[in-house]
Amino acid sequence: xxxxxxxxxxxxxxxxxxxxxxxxxxxxxxxxxxxxxxxxxxxxxxxxxxxxxxxxxxxxxxxxxxxxxxxxxxxxxxxxxxxxxxxxxxxxxxxxxxxxxxxxxxxxxxxxxxxxxxxxxxxxxxxxxxxxxxxxxxxxxxxxxxxxxxxxxxxxxxxxxxxxxxxxxxxxxxxxxxxxxxxxxxxxxxxxxxxxxxxxxxxxxxxxxxxxxxxxxxxxxxxxxxxxxxxxxxxxxxxxxxxxxxxxxxxxxxxxxxxxxxxxxxxxxx
Ligand SMILES: C[S@@+](CC[C@H](N)C(=O)[O-])C[C@H]1O[C@@H](n2cnc3c(N)ncnc32)[C@H](O)[C@@H]1O
Ligand SMILES: [Zn+2]
Numbered sequence: 001x002x003x004x005x006x007x008x009x010x011x012x013x014x015x016x017x018x019x020x021x022x023x024x025x026x027x028x029x030x031x032x033x034x035x036x037x038x039x040x041x042x043x044x045x046x047x048x049x050x051x052x053x054x055x056x057x058x059x060x061x062x063x064x065x066x067x068x069x070x071x072x073x074x075x076x077x078x079x080x081x082x083x084x085x086x087x088x089x090x091x092x093x094x095x096x097x098x099x100x101x102x103x104x105x106x107x108x109x110x111x112x113x114x115x116x117x118x119x120x121x122x123x124x125x126x127x128x129x130x131x132x133x134x135x136x137x138x139x140x141x142x143x144x145x146x147x148x149x150x151x152x153x154x155x156x157x158x159x160x161x162x163x164x165x166x167x168x169x170x171x172x173x174x175x176x177x178x179x180x181x182x183x184x185x186x187x188x189x190x191x192x193x194x195x196x197x198x199x200x201x202x203x204x205x206x207x208x209x210x211x212x213x214x215x216x217x218x219x220x221x222x223x224x225x226x227x228x229x230x231x232x233x234x235x236x237x238x239x240x241x242x243x244x245x246x247x248x249x250x251x252x253x254x255x256x257x258x259x260x261x262x263x264x265x266x267x268x269x270x
């Protein structure tokens with residue numbers, strides 16, 4: 001992965017035995033599960049997805065309810081590039097990045113996420129996918145201008161870093177929840193609401209760095225088994241508040257829930 005940079009001194013990283021090493025001697029072990037941990041500072045508790053959240057995400061995504069979203073993300077990426085590096089910022093288990101790489105046989109992928117547990121999955125999600133543990137709010141260990149596309153799916157948005165790592169003419173694909181996303185589940189759990197001004201906040205975070213090219217809303221009604229309800233809640237921000245999840249133990253009927261997201265494409269401004 002030529003684009004990776006040392007997270008201490010920003011020099012190039014080269015593979016050496018079972019690690020990546022920079023010319024100044026900073027070394028980062030390659031985990032046997034296939035990812036590299038470049039973090040050297042603590043991240044606040046509650047930032048990274050936990051083992052339970054990752055297990056819930058893997059099980060829920062495997063059921064295919066979000067497959068049409070991944071399909072649309074892959075379509076957008078294929079319109080934007082045919083090859084090069086696709087960086088997924090907050091990649092989780094690599095579900096979306098793997099679909100993009102399926103569509104682009106000449107591209108490679110880099111999954112960045114602060115959860116090593118999620119990246120164990122991501123590293124196995126596709127043969128052309130590399131994975132590095134990193135906190136997206138810190139300057140990324142990725143060289144300037146190396147990415148053709150940055151993906152950002154339900155994850156933190158760092159506009160200046162998206163811009164820095166993209167090549168001139170590169171693009172950003174953002175998937176975010178719209179107002180009303182999974183709203184029916186509010187009757188079974190105190191959901192953290194998607195605020196009405198979410199899109200405005202996204203534009204503000206990207207302002208000056210990106211221009212909106214297209215925004216495609218995608219809404220459909222899902223029918224979820226009780227286990228799937230527990231998974232979709234358990235893989236989101238509610239999982240950091242276990243007291244909110246106890247009511248879900250008693251759920252024994254399927255529930256309908258509205259999937260409502262926006263898939264937005266942005267062009268990097270020079
Ligand atoms: C809601 S999940 C979305 C994961 C994936 N994009 C998906 O949709 O399946 C949010 C992801 O962002 C990661 N994350 C949260 N804060 C982060 C940070 N500061 N730096 C890097 N990753 C972060 C979490 O570990 C988690 O995997
Ligand atoms: Zn170094």
